[in-house]
Amino acid sequence: GESVGLHLPTLSVQEGDNSIINCAYSNSASDYFIWYKQESGKGPQFIIDIRSNMDKRQGQRVTVLLNKTVKHLSLQIAATQPGDSAVYFCAERPTGNQFYFGTGTSLTVIP
Amino acid sequence: DGGITQSPKYLFRKEGQNVTLSCEQNLNHDAMYWYRQDPGQGLRLIYYSQIVNDFQKGDIAEGYSVSREKKESFPLTVTSAQKNPTAFYLCASSSGEVNEKLFFGSGTQLSVL
Numbered sequence: 001g002e003s004v005g006l007h008l009p010t011l012s013v014q015e016g017d018n019s020i021i022n023c024a025y026s027n028s029a030s031d032y033f034i035w036y037k038q039e040s041g042k043g044p045q046f047i048i049d050i051r052s053n054m055d056k057r058q059g060q061r062v063t064v065l066l067n068k069t070v071k072h073l074s075l076q077i078a079a080t081q082p083g084d085s086a087v088y089f090c091a092e093r094p095t096g097n098q099f100y101f102g103t104g105t106s107l108t109v110i111p
Numbered sequence: 112d113g114g115i116t117q118s119p120k121y122l123f124r125k126e127g128q129n130v131t132l133s134c135e136q137n138l139n140h141d142a143m144y145w146y147r148q149d150p151g152q153g154l155r156l157i158y159y160s161q162i163v164n165d166f167q168k169g170d171i172a173e174g175y176s177v178s179r180e181k182k183e184s185f186p187l188t189v190t191s192a193q194k195n196p197t198a199f200y201l202c203a204s205s206s207g208e209v210n211e212k213l214f215f216g217s218g219t220q221l222s223v224l
Binding site: 046049091103104 | 156161205211
């Protein structure tokens with residue numbers, strides 16, 4: 001899966017299937033995490049966030065899971081649609097207002 | 112995108128030239144950021160500002176300069192000292208409060224002629 005510092009570039013899924021994008025973050029002091037979606041040539045768009053005092057948070061068709069023991073974050077997209085095709089980034093905030101971003105995972109939805 | 116306007120969308124720089132990227136926000140946010148994005152890589156922080164007339168270097172500040180004279184504006188200058196400026200530049204802002212997410216502009220693609 002994606003890692004702040006490592007690179008897993010692509011994930012392909014069939015339309016209608018569920019997608020899982022993973023992220024291994026580096027700093028155990030990080031207390032806030034965000035998933036962003038970026039379409040080609042555009043700025044990242046907020047998807048969902050989670051604080052370190054939570055293990056799971058759900059939004060519309062998306063769920064974020066946080067495992068602080070192994071410093072792992074995942075984004076689950078239910079019933080993936082062609083419009084979900086994009087690059088997905090996780091971001092962690094170790095201190096203050098600075099965010100550190102992973103390298104991104106490119107999701108391709110196959111019709 | 113979310114009240115943050117970046118201009119221009121595309122910019123070309125000649126050798127030895129300084130160029131300035133514009134970033135304006137109407138979200139009344141205190142904090143503003145500049146990130147650089149290279150193909151296949153994550154976002155890297157260039158500079159950030161938490162309040163007017165104050166800014167701090169990020170991880171890759173060399174060859175760049177910024178100013179924060181107004182709350183709404185955070186321009187980035189790519190100087191001739193930046194030898195590899197070709198990249199996608201993203202401006203972001205946040206309210207500066209605890210656990211407040213970043214809102215991004217639509218980006219500027221800078222290329223060298």
